[in-house]
Amino acid sequence: MSLIQVEDLTVRYGASTALSGVSLHVEPGEIVTIVGPNGSGKTSLLRAIIGAVKPVKGRVVQESGVKIGYVPQNLHIDETLPITVSRFLKLPSNVEAADISYALTRAGVPDLAKAQLSQLSGGQFQRVLLARAIIGNPDLLLLDEATQGLDQRGSASFYQQIETVRQNTGCAILMISHELHVVMSASDRVICLNGHVCCEGTPAVVASAPEYRALFGTGTGGALALYRHKHDHSHDHGDHNHDHTEAAK
Amino acid sequence: MLDDFMVRAALAGIGVAFAAAPLGCFVVWRRMAYFGDATAHAAILGVALSLAFSMSIFVGTMTVALLMALVVNVLSGQGYAMDTLLGVLAHSALAFGLVAVSFISGVRIDLMAYLFGDILAVSRLDLSIIWGGAALVVALIGWRWSALLTSTLNKDLAYASGIKPKREQLVLTVALAITVAVAIKVVGVLLIAAMLIIPAAAARPLSRTPEGMAIAAGLIGILSAIIGLRAAYVLDTPAGPSIVCVAAITFVATSILKGLGHQR
Numbered sequence: 215m216s217l218i219q220v221e222d223l224t225v226r227y228g229a230s231t232a233l234s235g236v237s238l239h240v241e242p243g244e245i246v247t248i249v250g251p252n253g254s255g256k257t258s259l260l261r262a263i264i265g266a267v268k269p270v271k272g273r274v275v276q277e278s279g280v281k282i283g284y285v286p287q288n289l290h291i292d293e294t295l296p297i298t299v300s301r302f303l304k305l306p307s308n309v310e311a312a313d314i315s316y317a318l319t320r321a322g323v324p325d326l327a328k329a330q331l332s333q334l335s336g337g338q339f340q341r342v343l344l345a346r347a348i349i350g351n352p353d354l355l356l357l358d359e360a361t362q363g364l365d366q367r368g369s370a371s372f373y374q375q376i377e378t379v380r381q382n383t384g385c386a387i388l389m390i391s392h393e394l395h396v397v398m399s400a401s402d403r404v405i406c407l408n409g410h411v412c413c414e415g416t417p418a419v420v421a422s423a424p425e426y427r428a429l430f431g432t433g434t435g436g437a438l439a440l441y442r443h444k445h446d447h448s449h450d451h452g453d454h455n456h457d458h459t460e461a462a463k
Numbered sequence: 464m465l466d467d468f469m470v471r472a473a474l475a476g477i478g479v480a481f482a483a484a485p486l487g488c489f490v491v492w493r494r495m496a497y498f499g500d501a502t503a504h505a506a507i508l509g510v511a512l513s514l515a516f517s518m519s520i521f522v523g524t525m526t527v528a529l530l531m532a533l534v535v536n537v538l539s540g541q542g543y544a545m546d547t548l549l550g551v552l553a554h555s556a557l558a559f560g561l562v563a564v565s566f567i568s569g570v571r572i573d574l575m576a577y578l579f580g581d582i583l584a585v586s587r588l589d590l591s592i593i594w595g596g597a598a599l600v601v602a603l604i605g606w607r608w609s610a611l612l613t614s615t616l617n618k619d620l621a622y623a624s625g626i627k628p629k630r631e632q633l634v635l636t637v638a639l640a641i642t643v644a645v646a647i648k649v650v651g652v653l654l655i656a657a658m659l660i661i662p663a664a665a666a667r668p669l670s671r672t673p674e675g676m677a678i679a680a681g682l683i684g685i686l687s688a689i690i691g692l693r694a695a696y697v698l699d700t701p702a703g704p705s706i707v708c709v710a711a712i713t714f715v716a717t718s719i720l721k722g723l724g725h726q727r
Contacts, residue, residue: 284623
């Protein structure tokens with residue numbers, strides 16, 4: 215059975231429709247990436263899955279006992295609120311100190327437990343959010359543009375960390391990403407969203423779908439090239455070579 | 464011991480500081496500073512209604528403050544910015560309150576007493592209301608602490624943990640309404656917001672965790688009440704404002720401490 219099953223989901227904000235008739239499912243252990251232009255309802259979809267928006271139609275079914283870890287987009291911590299990383303990881307319910315240091319280690323920031331949340335760099339903060347999301351050993355990780363604001367090196371190493379987390383814990387990942395080159399090399403399945411599901415399938419299938427081409431143009435041919443890189447490892451693509459090595463680090 | 468008006472005043476001040484500390488922290492963190500003012504202004508309407516229907520001031524102010532909290536909770540997130548909403552409600556409640564007061568014939572009420580409070584006239588009954596209200600507020604905030612903190616950090620993180628941010632906001636506004644209602648006698652309408660915000664703001668540079676900040680704010684508030692009352696007695700100054708002045712001086716002191724810390 216799927217970990218989560220989204221059935222015929224329709225979400226409206228006032229008069230405008232963010233999502234209409236969206237269905238998808240995530241199986242244990244797979245990485246599914248949602249791509250789509252701005253305003254295509256990607257964030258609305260994740261927010262509907264965590265229960266932050268009520269759909270007007272359709273539903274989200276979770277397999278019983280499924281634990282979800284959520285990494286939001288762009289979280290701003292007000293400096294008026296003093297809070298250490300370890301206190302943040304204990305919200306909303308207390309966890310053992312050992313679990314905290316284990317989660318921070320797995321997220322790649324083992325030394326930050328005592329740091330103030332508002333003083334972290336963008337990359338450190340995203341990793342702390344990742345640590346908080348994996349602390350309860352979730353079956354499914356939801357990532358909403360988790361690398362926003364990171365430079366290319368930072369985001370490549372962040373995705374590398376996520377891949378490591380998946381290898382260690384076997385959790386499934388449903389993520390939103392704008393970084394097509396990373397998406398295409400790291401995902402098992404890609405869903406192209408634009409208010410509705412335009413097309414979905416393996417990265418190669420989606421990249422060659424006319425719906426995807428219509429949304430992202432031919433400029434994303436590089437993404438496909440990189441995706442192929444991963445398999446044939448012929449490093450003769452010049453410009454994309456550098457991107458690829460970053461992503462693979 | 465309770466026969467001494469200074470002792471009663473000190474206990475009343477401590478009670479208010481105790482409830483205002485954790486609440487004031489949330490007011491600062493959530494940038495709701497104006498909310499204290501708005502609820503307090505609305506309380507003037509409550510005073511007028513209590514006099515008109517000859518019920519206790521506490522019941523009147525509590526009713527209006529709670530109504531205000533509910534209206535804010537319902538209307539927030541419906542296209543009005545929070546400050547606009549609070550501005551509309553605060554000033555219209557104040558205006559209606561002042562108009563309502565003028566209709567009450569035969570009763571001369573001393574509005575100044577409600578604007579600035581009269582901590583030296585606190586009775587045993589007032590004291591039990593203040594401490595009852597303060598205990599209720601602290602228990603309420605303590606019970607919802609983690610959920611409130613999570614929704615303050617980020618609404619979506621709260622939803623993902625099964626917390627409903629809107630419900631937590633209601634808990635907070637209700638606690639705020641109770642605090643304003645019990646504190647009106649002590650520091651008055653104009654200075655309630657000060658007791659909420661200033662100790663919390665003064666505690667910020669001293670704290671590393673949210674809990675630490677709430678405790679530090681409580682200590683600063685209690686010290687301000689005791690020292691302020693003492694100063695008022697010695698210097699023959701008004702009691703409520705003296706308490707707020709001590710809190711304000713503490714704020715300046717901790718800000719300077721923080722500044723020195725940064726230079727090192």
